[in-house]
Each structure stands twice: as structure tokens, then as C-alpha cells.
Amino acid sequence: MAKYTPMIQQYLQIKAQYEDAFLFFRLGDFYEMFFEDAKRASQELEITLTSRDGGGQERIPMCGVPYHSAENYIQQLLAKGYKIAICEQTEDPKQAKGVVKREVVQLITPGTVMNGSLIEEKENNYIASISDFKDGSFGFALCDLTTGEGRVTLLTGEWQDVLQEFAAAQAKECILEPGLDDTYKKDLTERFQVTLSYEENSTMTDGLKPLVEKLEQEKLTITFGRLINYLLRTQQRSLEHLQAAEYYQPEAFMKLDIHSKRNLELVETIRTKGRNGSLLWLLDKTVTAMGGRLLKHWIERPLLDCEVITVRHHVVETFIEQFFEREEIRELLKGVYDLERLAGKVAFGNVNGRDLIQLKKSLQQLPIIIETVKKLNNPYCTRLAEAIDPCEPLAALLERGLKEEAPLSVKEGNMIRDGFNEQLDQYRDASRNGKTWIAQLELQEKQSTGIKSLKIGYNKVFGYYIEVTKANLHLLPEGRYERKQTLTNAERYITPELKEKETLILEAEEKIVDLEYELFMQIREEVKTYIQSLQEIAKKVSELDVLQSFATISEEQQYVKPQFSKREIQIISGRHAVVEKVMDRQLYVANDVYMNEERELLLITGPNMSGKSTYMRQLALTAIMAQIGCFVPAEEAVLPVFDQVFTRIGAADDLVGGQSTFMVEMLETKHALSKATQNSLILLDEIGRGTSTYDGMALAQAIIEYIHEKIGCKTLFSTHYHELTALEKELNQLKNVHVKAVEENGQVVFLHKVHDGAADKSYGIHVAKLADLPDQLIDRAQEILIQFENGKQELSPVPHIQTEESNRKEDTIEKDASQTAEEPAQLSLFEAEDKSVKKKYSSQEEQLRKALLDINLLDMTPLDAMNTLYELQKKVKK
Template identity: 55%
Template sequence: MPQKTKHTPMMEQYLNIKAQYPDAFLFYRLGDFYEMFNEDAVKASQVLEVTLTSRNKNAEDPIPMCGVPYHAAQGYIDTLIEKGYKVAICEQVEDPKTTKGMVKREVVQVVTPGTAMDLKSQDGKSNNYLTALFIDETNHYHLAYVDLSTGELKVTQIDTKEELISELISLKTKETVFMEGESIEEQAELNTKLGILISTQKTVESAEPLIHLLGSVESKNKRFVLNLLLSYLSETQKRSLDHLQTAEEYTPSHYLKMDHYSKQNLELTSSIRDGQKKGTLLWLLDETKTAMGGRLLKQWINRPLVHKEKIEARQRIVENLLNHFFERSDLNEVLTKVYDLERLAGRIAFGNVNGRDLIQLKTSLNQIPLLNNLIQGMNENEEWTSLLKQLDPVAEVSDLIETAIHDEPPIAIKDGGIIKDGYNAKLDEYRDAMKNSKQWIASMEAEERVKTGIKTLKIGYNKVFGYYIEITRANLVLLPEGRYERKQTLSNAERFITPELKEKEAIILEAEDKSTALEYELFAEIRETVKNSIERLQNLAKAVATVDVLQSFATVSEKYHYVRPLMEKGSQEIELIDGRHPVVEKVLGQQIYVPNDVEMDKDTQIMLITGPNMSGKSTYMRQLALTVIMAQIGCFVPANKAKLPVFDKIFTRIGAADDLISGQSTFMVEMMEANQALTYATKDSLILFDEIGRGTATYDGMALAEAIIEYIHQHVHAKTLFSTHYHELTALEQELEQLKNCHVGAIEEEGELVFLHKMLPGPSDKSYGIQVAKLAGLPEELLEKAATILKKLEQQKPVVQEMAESVAENTPKIQSTALKTKKAPVESTAEQQISLFSLEDPQEKEVIQLLKNINLLTLTPLEAINELNRLQQKLQNKES
């Protein structure tokens, strides 16, 4: 009968270590495998699709067990990390040969989604941010984040939850650290709604080796959240973090503000359809040649500038690059040879750099003098001068690598073959000993062939038996008796040794062991020397990335014939002549994109856009927003002429989509986005509203749309493009002096609808809904029925309109306070309006009261007519 298992010393050790890392898979090193036990084994076998076995199979409670090979572990670790898990790597920290009893083991690193350095699936042009969050007693959010692979470290304060969500989505963080036991509600919300892994830290200490990273940050709360982040890193990584850069404070208001809805609607870095890069503004603008340039471009797109001087500084360099075609071509060629300096610096600090990484570093540094020369040839402004100062070639590092490291070193750093001859005298001695001894062995082989007459005699080597003399069985008769000492018998040969051969073997193997050990020691010294230049390498990386992004702007601007926009801070004028949607234009390729003007002087605040579906209203609106973003990151823009104000915020509502993050319906999302704009927009903001109100009943939607337009006009004063199918709203041009109508042209030719894709002044004459349905291929019978119904409704329209206008004169206007905005228009009551009438007859007063109580927004046209008829009958009966 199986006996109940008593834990062995090894399992006791495993369980004790596992108890310290309950939220991670423990990779426990046993020989050539990392083993997992119990629940880890069961779950890992499913996730990694490896065989689940058990330890002590005959025991009453066998222990589930699975393992992965040590040499292939990285792939399995990557899989777990990409699926949102943590992995604690537990290694032997004692030499088994010199240890009695259990070998001591410790966790040497915890790999998490936010700290992974080299995920195979990770795009080199993407960051991997780990964030930390602290919420103070006034409900302000203090956010710090780090990219462990590049050393980037930043901190900020965020005032609202909406802004926090937008920032986390923009950073695409996979993991956020909280103090243990704090902000439980926020932890759950980020985990369930954004899918962010939540990690907690028990203690926060101002670690002395990292205290310098706080730099000039003075805020107590910002310093706390930085220490929270750094404490978590120290506890999980358990190694040098020398590559982390001094914390940089940033303020969201120093950049063009866009919430995550707007970034999603405008498809800045990922498409709405599949979340991929293709079809986005990033896809269009990314002509960068380096990984760090690609990461910086994405950061610039997510955070356009709001300072005119900084925008123009970038524009001047782009213009300079455009004016020097040949120098720019050479510069691009040089940049293609620059590797990822930021991440190389991170690998050096982490201690996992190899010889090939150092060769990449040398190759990159060798390009810097060439970059300097090219830029000096174009240097026409102070911005280039500033960049030149940062393009430090770190010559001593490249010279050291050139002197010490083989041009084609092996990947492994402990097997030798990395260090060049002539770098170290002792190493050269060992190599000479090995070389001379091997020459002696080759000479011995030739001599023994002559002495024995055995032409096939050979001297070989393997790790088990060392050096040996091998003679085939057929030639054993030629071997003099007692000449060799038998070592090993094979199926068709015998192997022998001699005292002289054993002596040389000892010399060779000793030299090889010492040579390999010395090479590793020398490589570690070189790595430490390079490590001293990490800060300089990181500064260089930033400068190269900046040059790379600006040349990318120049390349794109030349390719698509963009122009430099004139930026005017505080201006209330937009003048885009022959503007184009940059991404659609690229997608169309050889097809001609129909350009459109956007002209809004200081007296035009709102453009009300009408026109049929599919005609290009949404494209026209996105076109303006993308042009603004391109201008404010320093790029040229798709137009023949461009004059733009510097906007502080962009708000959009374009397209109908549910918000899966917060579980809201399309209409609720629409109202939330509208409310964001109405609450936070300023006169320097840009608002794009596409079909506001379509998610509810017709009259509800129309009433809300009109109220929103009036509110923007009277209180917000932001530049606004508002597209609608409610043609009734075009009458607002007569009431609102800063509103202008425009429409997308469309004509009917022989019953077919033709889109002109051209923006024209004035309102559209009709919506062409049935014609669009025809283009979509709906059945002819259905279309004919729709046309008949439309004709009936249009005949009823004047009656309903007359009633609506009559009621409108005596009922309050729908107020924007329903949207919970910051200010409400002055209220106009029904009683004030009715007091204008002289109503002495009780029956007439009753009819007016009934009329006042009617909720037109809930009635169909036919119900409204019937209600009007009933009230009219009351008055006619009274007269008779």
C-alpha cells in the first residue's frame, strides 16, 4: 500500500522558496532542467503544452511535476510573460562539487510583463512600460513609469481618472505597481477594464544606490511613487540598474491633450479595425531607420507640442533636410547601420550583453563621426548646433572594442574565442602553449605513421577520454608489441595512449581551461569599462533618435509634397488650401485624392457639415485633426498652403462604436465624449463631432445636437466641425453668427448617385439615404417601398413642422445641463412665453395647458398630427 509522502529536503527547499513568490511560476533549477511542481506544474503544462508527470508516483499524494530544458527556457518564459504571468527564476548559487548536502538555491530574477527585456514578439520600435500608481488623500493620481530595456524613467501628476485611463492606454502598460493593501478599487478596475496585471509592493525604501535617480523631483508624492517603482524593480530584478536614467517630470498640459477616445478615433498609432499599425498616422510617418527613432516617433505622435517655438525649431530642421537631398540620402544610409543604442546600454548594465552586442555597439559608434560630418555640411541653424553637441562618438569605447573583441565572436561568452590576439599577454601565452602543443601532436602523428608503417593511424580527441591514438583492427598486426597502452576498444578500432601524449594533453587542457577562464574575466572587465559610459551612450541615443525622426518627416514631406505650416499662437484662423487626408492619400496610391479647403476666420467658430453617407464628411474632419497633429509634432502637412493656430486640446466623436473598456453603449459613449469636450475644451481647442445624436430617437437626437451646437457657440468658443444628417439644423446659420453651413457635393446622374468628395458652401439639399442604400445593393423592391414611404412622410412634414414650431414658441428649449456641462445657458420658462397671450376663456386655457404638456420628442409624426387634430376639435366645438 502506498505510503504518504514525506517531503524530501529538496521539496522542502522548493516549497520554502515558492512561498516567497506565490504570484509567479517558480522555475526551480535541477541539473539541465527548470522544474515546476504542484499547482505551477498543472497550470504551466496547460499554458506551455508540456507533459505533466508526477514525483513519487507510488505515494498516496504524488506531486504534479513538469519541466523545461535549461538551454531552451527563454522561449517558455516569453510565452508565460506574453500571457500575463510572472516567472521567478531559481538557480543554484553554490558549486555542487564543493557542497555537502543540499545545494543552496535562490531566486535570481523575477521576470514580469512590465520588466521583460527581450520578448521575441516585441517590436523593436515599441516600448515596454512598467507603471506605478499612488493616489493621495485629495484623489490626485501620481504616476511613474519606466522602460527597463531603455532606462527611460518619468513621473507626473494626473488630476482625473479619465486622464489617468487615457495615459495608461497611451503607454500600453501591461503591469502597474501599487502599495500592498491600498487603492483596492482602482486595482480591480484597471485589471478588469484594461487587462493590466496588478502587482503590489510591501515596502517602499529609498534605496541609496538609486536615490540619485529622483534627481530634481521635489514633490513628496512624486518621490514616493518613484521609490515605489524603484523598490519593485530592485526586489524583482536583483541586479544592477545603472542604466536607469534620472527621473524626468512631465506635465500633460505641456502637450496637446487628446483622450484615448480621440486617439482611437483618429487612428494615430493603431487602427480601429484590427489594432495594427497599418493604416495609421504612425504607419504613414514612420520612415525611421533605427529602433530608437521609431520609439521616439510614437512618443511624439502621442504627445504633440503646444509651444510654438519648439514646433518651429523642429520645422526648421525638417526644412533644412528637405533642402539638402544628397546629404539626407547619405544620412539615411548611415542611420541604417546604427543599432539600438538604448537597449544595448540596458543589456550592458544588466550584465547580459555578449560579444556580438559589443560589435553592434562598435559599429554604431563608428557611424557617429560620419553623422557629424553630414550635419555640419547642412548646419544652417542653432537647432543643428545643439544636436551636434549631443552626437558624442564615445571614441574610447569603440576603440576598446576594436582592440579587444573579435569581429565575429561566438554568442556564448564562457567558451572562449571572444578576445583578440595581442590584447592580453597572459592570454597570448596560453594560446601559444595550446598552438605549439597541437603542432607537436600533429608532428607526433606523422612520426608514428612512419615508425609503425600504418598510414591510417590518427591522433584524436574527445572530452571523455582526452587525446588518443586510433588504429583500425586490420592494422593492429603492424603495431609493435608494448609500444602503446590500450585505452578503449571500438567495434572496428582500438585506441591507445603514450606517456608523452598524456603529458602534452595535460599542458593543452590546462592552457585551454586557463585561457577560457581568462577570456571570460577579460570580457567582464571590458563590459564594466563600457558600463561607465552608459549615460553618454543614452544621451547619444536620444540625439540619434531625434535626427532619425526629423529625417523621417523630411522623407515623408518630400514624397507626398507636404508644405510647412505657418503656426500662430492664439490665432483664431484656420487656412488649409487643397488639404488632403494623409493616410487615405497613401492608401489610394496612384488614385487621385480630391483635395478640400478648410477656411475658418476669426468670425467663424463652427462649420456645420451636411451631405450623404459615404460622401467624405468623416474623412474631411479627420483630415483636419491629423493635419493639426502633424503640424504640432513638427512635420510638414498635406496641403498647398497651411496656416494654423496652435491648439491645446483635440476632442473627437467620429464613428459609432461601443466602449468595451467601460461597458457603455454607443449612445452613452457619444454623450460621454460630448461631455468631455463641453466640459474641458477652451477657445484654443479643436472639436470634431460626427453625427451627434444619431444613437437615440430622431427628435431627441436633433434636440441634443442643436443644444450642443448652441452651447459650443455661446460658451466654449472652440473651433468646431459638426457633421449631421439633421438638415433642420442648417437653419441655425440664421441664428448663430459664428456658424457657417457647408456640405459635401453629390449629384444624381440617370438615377445613380455620384459623390463629388468636394466641400461646398451652404447646406446640402437632401440626404440621399435611399440612393446610398442602392449603392449598398439593397433589393430593388425594398428601395421602391422606401421611396414611397419617404414621399408620404415629406407630404406630412409641413403639418408636423407647423405644429412643432407652434409648440416651440411656448415650451422651454432643451438645456445642455442634461449633459452635465460646466455652464448652463440662461433658462427660458414656458410660463414666461405663455404670458404673452391673452387667454381669458377657461377652455382655451385648458387647450394651451394640454399643448404645453405634450412631449413632442416621444411622438411619431402620425401621433403628433392626431394630437393636434384632437386639440383643434376642442377649440372648434367651443366656437360652435
């Protein structure tokens, strides 16, 4: 084993405790990394890899970053899922005997970031904890360290239910017990690319018990305790802003699985994975960061309690009716900063003067907000306003104590107002008067010496000095001036009087900085006593913000207040909230939806691009909007309260799971069929298209029958299998509806209007024409379609396609042999009219011929046939 220097040995000892983290090892003005850390960091951060002598035979790999700009590098590593252990010098190097003492003062992980570019103001930064109790139950806890909020639940279903909760939280890190099943770990890392961490200690000490006092089950305490102990161990501070864990039951909210949230684009779009174009983007008229986070939480967890929903609707209605009060509240809320995260900074110890000025300004807005909210004619709003404590003593303290333009640094002074502390005022007076005296001294020296260019200056190395150019040195009186520094063109001096004042001024300025820091710490400690009050204010303010946001978008987009029924859906002129916002409102075609106990299942037919999927999605989005407390896009809306929404819309492979589009489709369908109740909503789009025509049709019919007979929930089922429309005669709660399209001069026109009854035909070839596929292909597809519709088993041969290549080759056809017929079910598109004639093909034609012979047209949809023909034609044209 190599013998390393004492400093490298110290590094290795500390690194052994943080093997899964980059160790930022403080050396002077740099954080250094060594060995494998250095190699990886140089690649990830694109910084230079060097080396140093560590006492062994070979030089040690090394790289580093300046400590004053380390945050940027830390953010880069965190964004990639890494952990960073910050190792600081814990003693003064001047007083150290041997190696300076060092220890890790904080472990920064993706789930424990407190500031920086990774913290989105309207997004929570959750860290999760999962416990497997080996009895079919799992504990699941969440905490946002930036806000202090914590939640915990007990899941008694399958592991898949845990994944659903984890997906909803979008946690950046997950704390596990060391013995968790490897399969579960693999699911978490492969599906969510989450950082995994481990904590054995789940015991809550007496000081932490208030955080779990509301939890009645030991399993919940264990799960939340593991999370809290990890945070305390890694952050190494008290974390006084952590709030008591709230127990929640997933059953109290509408269930939306991962696939449904994705398909409905609730908080992000499928294509870009961004907010723009999502329901969250549409509804977000909040003006505070706290309100934005709460809005996202509400969208992901629609309510089931009709009374609570109705209260929200009444508040939205009040905000719409009292426009001027709403606008005044919106303006006032713009002056309220992120109270939750400000409280977190105070507890964490990284709050600065500007943060506290933001807190002061926020508190000063509260009395006006309270009075304005009380003007609303709504009892709930009145109770909400009365529950807000404006913390007037704290606001007064901050107003009296802090300067308006406080600096970012808390160790450079210039934060505390004059008059706040008598001792500080005395120091400042000495400093200010001393500088005035120096200015007067400069004038006196100029007059007494007659040197007009004489000046008194200051620098940190030499202090105060009198500077005289060399040309004027002969004018100085002898014996009074003591040389201090020689420059190229001047000399600098000190006098006894200047030296005395220098001592007074510098001592005062040093004491000012130290005392200001001490006073700031006292103010911060006082703010800490208000943390719980600030968090309660944040909850009330964010709720007001979300409700005014609902009112603002509802008025802007002309939404209506929904009514609730037991089983009936009656939507008049309903719209897709996001689509109508993106496109010209005047061009959007509204549609009605009517379902009751005799119309439980709507079978939707119609051409592609006609709006079937939009029609289905808009019903689900309307239901979700209603159950979060927002008004809905319609002229009238009556809805039941849905306990779950399941969607199977769109096609996508699960490459990570190694599953085809069809397998994903079947698994998602199975999930809906196994979980849905009579009070659920199911949306199924084109089920069965991933397999052969007859297989797909059989599956689709069986699924329809199962939902109709076994579940009985509201269902929208779109299909291209027109044969399924006959089920209306057999299933008394199934009704056919179709999206209307008409032909004009050979062109299809989509009306995007849903009518009762089945579609009269498919328009797949017309859609292909709209996509600008080659005319020759379109004509040929029409011929094939006509023959299929006439019930022919064989198709006429394809006319020979002349290409430049075939003309150059001048291929000939020999007629010395007859062609062997293929099996009846296999169609040959290159058969000669005279079956006794045998063709001689080029190698290219032979490949095309073989490809065509291998196609089973009876197992293809018209669209599949069209795509296949197009691909073959491309090969011919090459």
C-alpha cells in the first residue's frame, strides 16, 4: 500500500465515509478533488485534469474549482444526479499544528438543493422515502426541504401503486432502507432516473417527535423518520422549518395513473416535456411562486369531496363577479415573495439581507390583502382572511433594523439602519467624523505647504497616507513627515495626527462590520420564531392565488360553473380547453356530450384527423377541471364526480421495459379494466390496431363487452373497426356516435362535429391525400379498396412502373415457362395476365416481387396497405 502524505491520508479517511459522492476538499481558495473523483469531475465539468505528488510512487490525479464560484459546478453535478460532500477547514491554518482539521459540513444531493438553477420557483423539489414492510404494505413519504412541507401515506396495494405515487411527486431523490428488493431499486432508477440514497435510522428522537405527532400508525412514523434522519445527517443543522408530516390517503383524490397524466398532458406535453401546451400552462394565472406550486398539486390530485369542490366553485364565482376586488388582490399578491422558501432559508442559515427585505415587503402587503379579501361577498374568503396573521411585530422589526438596499453579503456591513443600535451609531459617527477630519486635514496640509497636488489617500496594505510628487518634496517641512512608501513619481508619508485618526477610523470600521453581522444574526434568530406563522400565511395566500387564477382564466376563456349529478353527463358546446387556447377560438368546433344510465358507453367512429381523440380528451380535462374547483369550457356542464380516469390514447413503445407498442397498449388497457369502478371514466382509442385485423377486432369487441357487462362505467371507445357498430343492437347501454365528414369534389372535409349513429365510411385514403402522398399511390389504393369492398379475394396486377433504371437495363420477359400459382390467401400483385407466361426478373424486381408475395393483405388495415405500397414504390424509384 502506497504511503501518502498526511494531507492525502486525511482526504482518503474522509472520502471513505462518502464513497457515493464527489468530495469537494477545501485547500486554500479551491475545492480540490483527487483520484477517481478528479477523473470523473474533469469529464463531467470539462475542467483540466492535473496531478500532484501525494507521497506515493505515482502522481495523484487532481482537479479543482475556485470556492467562490463552486456553486455553478455543484449545480452541474446535481443536474446529472450526483452528490457532493462539502469538506471545509474547521480550524485556522495559522494556529494548526500539522494538517489543518477538515470535516464535511454538508452533503448536497438532488433532493436537498436549497437554491440555485435547479430550483424552479413554481415547482416543488421533493425528496421521497419508501419502506417495504414485507406484508403487502409500503410506506411512502415526501419532503420539500426548500419549503419544509412533508406528507406520508401507507399503500396496501401493489408495488405499481408506489411507482404511481412516486411519478406524481416527480421526486429527485429517494431514501431507501438498505435491504429493499433489487427489483424495486431497478424500477426506480430505470423509470425515473432518480438518485437513490440509504438510511438505516428511522427512530424519531424526542426533539423530532412533534414532526410525527399527527401520525397514528407506526409504519408512517418509520417511513417519515427515515427521511428526516437522512436530512439531518446530511445537512448537519437543526432544520427548524420542517413542518409536521401530513397523512394523506390517495383514495381521497381522483386517481390518475402515469399514462393518463401523460396522455392528457396535465402538467407537461408529450412531445416537448415542457409546461407550454399543458393544462397547467393554461390555468396558471397565479402571481406568486407559492400559488404556482399549489396549482400544480391541485391539478395532479383532483378532489372527490363534492362539498369542498363546491366551496371552491363559489369562491371562483365571487372573484368573477367582483372584478375590481379581484384585480386589486392580484396586484397586491405580486408584492408577496415566496414566504415558504424564505422561511426555509432562515432556518437553513443561508438567508441574506435582501431576502429579509423581501420578507418585510411581503408582510407589509398582508394587512391590505386581508381587508380587500374581506370585501368579497363570500364566507369562505372571510374565514381565509381572518386566519392570516400579518406578523406586524416582525414587519416592524425588519423595517426598523434593515436598510432598504441591503447587500448580498452579510459579512461586509452596510445592512443595519442608523438608530437601530446605539453602539453601532457611535462607531459610525467615529468613522464618518474621522473621514471628515481627514478631508479637512488635506486642505490644511495643502495650505501650510503650498503644494496644491498634495492628497491624502487610503489602501488596505498601507492604510492612510499623504502623497507628494517628487517635484514638490523640497516644500515639505523637516521632521514632521515620516516616509511610508516610495513610488516612481511620488513619496507617501504619515504624520502623528494622521496615524492617530487612522487607528480610530479603522478600528471603528472593523467594529462596525463585526457588530452589523452580530445584529443581523440577532434579527435572523427573531425571524426564526415566526417560521410556523410564515408557513401558515403561505398556505392561505397560495390558496387565494390559485382561486383567483381559476377566476381569471375562466372569465378570459368564458368558462361556466359546472353542476354535479350522480350518473349523468350533459355538456353543451364543450371544448378542449388547451386546444382552443392554442388555435383561433373562432375556428374551434364545440361538441356536446350526453351520457346517462342508458348511454354508459359511446362507440366513436370517424376518419383520422377528424377530432375523435380531441373529443375524448376534452371530456376528461373538463372533469378534472371541475373537480379541482375551476370552471369548465362549455356553455353548460353537468358531470358526475369521477373517482378515476383511465386513458389509452396514442401509441408509444416502452423501450426501457422492452415492450412493443401493442404490449404497452394491452398493459394499459389491463390496468384500466382491473382498477376501474362504476364511478370511473375510461377513454380507449383504437384498441387492437397493433395486431392483425381479426385479432384486433376480436379484442376490441371483447373489451367493450367486458366494460359493458362487468364494470358499467362511463366509457368513450373510438375505433376504425366499423363492424363493431353492430354492437349497439346487442348491448343496451352502448350508443354509436361518429365524427362527421363530407366529400366535396373528391375531397374530404372534416366537420369535427360529433353526431349520433355510426360513420358511413372510412376516409383513410383521403387523409393520405391530405398528407400529400404520391398521386399514383393514392389512385392505386383506391383501386385496391374498391376490390376489397366488392369482396374480391384477389387483386388485379399492378401496372408496370417505368423508371429510368429499368429503361436503361431494358429487362426482357421470357415466355418459355408458366408461373406457379401462389396459395389462395396470398395475393400476388405482379402476376402476368397470361398465367402460362413466366417472367424473368432483375434482382431488384425479384426483391420487390418477394416482398409483395410475403404481404398478407387480409391482415392489414387500409392505412397499413397504403404505407406498405408507398415504401415499395420508394424502392422502385431509387
